[in-house]
Amino acid sequence: MPDYAKSIYLQLKSIASLYDIDFHLYVKSSGGFGELCMDWNEAEGYLLYGDERGEKVSLFKTQDFDTFQYEVFLHLAFRMGLEYELKHRDLTYTRKNDDDLQGDTRKVAFEETIRILATINTDWARKAAIHYAEYLNIWRTEKNVRYDFDTATFTTKKF
Structure with missing residues (x-):
């Protein structure tokens, strides 16, 4: 075939x-x-x-075709997320330390990736949000980054 x-x-x-x-x-x-x-x-x-x-x-x-589709669109959306982050990067902001979520440029790229995935499939967006939150927490002293679907942002606030 x-x-x-x-x-x-x-x-x-x-x-x-x-x-x-x-x-x-x-x-x-x-x-x-x-x-x-x-x-x-x-x-x-x-x-x-x-x-x-x-x-x-x-x-x-x-x-599994569904798993394959998720991986394809995760990659495509992430590429778009990176482009979005580069266009909107605040070059005046200086990151204070590894726990400074606002200064982590990946945050914006991941948020845009999740936003794009959510337009296609909300389950894909949730799966990506969990993965990206885990990733953002790897080097943090406090492992408190979570994705807030109400605000469509990563945050360190308590839920």
Whole structure:
């Protein structure tokens, strides 16, 4: 079934178009420039990877299409989140220490990623919020970062 990967790609592209998601995804190869690629085969299932000079790097594979869709759109939304953060970065703010959440530029990128995912699937947004909160807490003295869905921001306030 050689065209199955292409049909999956077109299905994902259609979803991205519906939600105005920048669709930087290639089938099988990006020409070796490290871009996000996807493929499918019967033995391994759905594959997501970076194509770096013909080598598959950071390979993610699953037999479950829903899990695959989440990973694809998480990557695409994160790319958009990073672009958003760079455009809106406050260059006048100096981060005080590792516990200064406001000065952590990843916070804004993650918030935008979650906002984008929420437009497609609220379960995906919740899953990403949990993951990103855990990540933001790794180097903090107080492990108190949580995502507040009411304000759509990461916060250190108590719930």
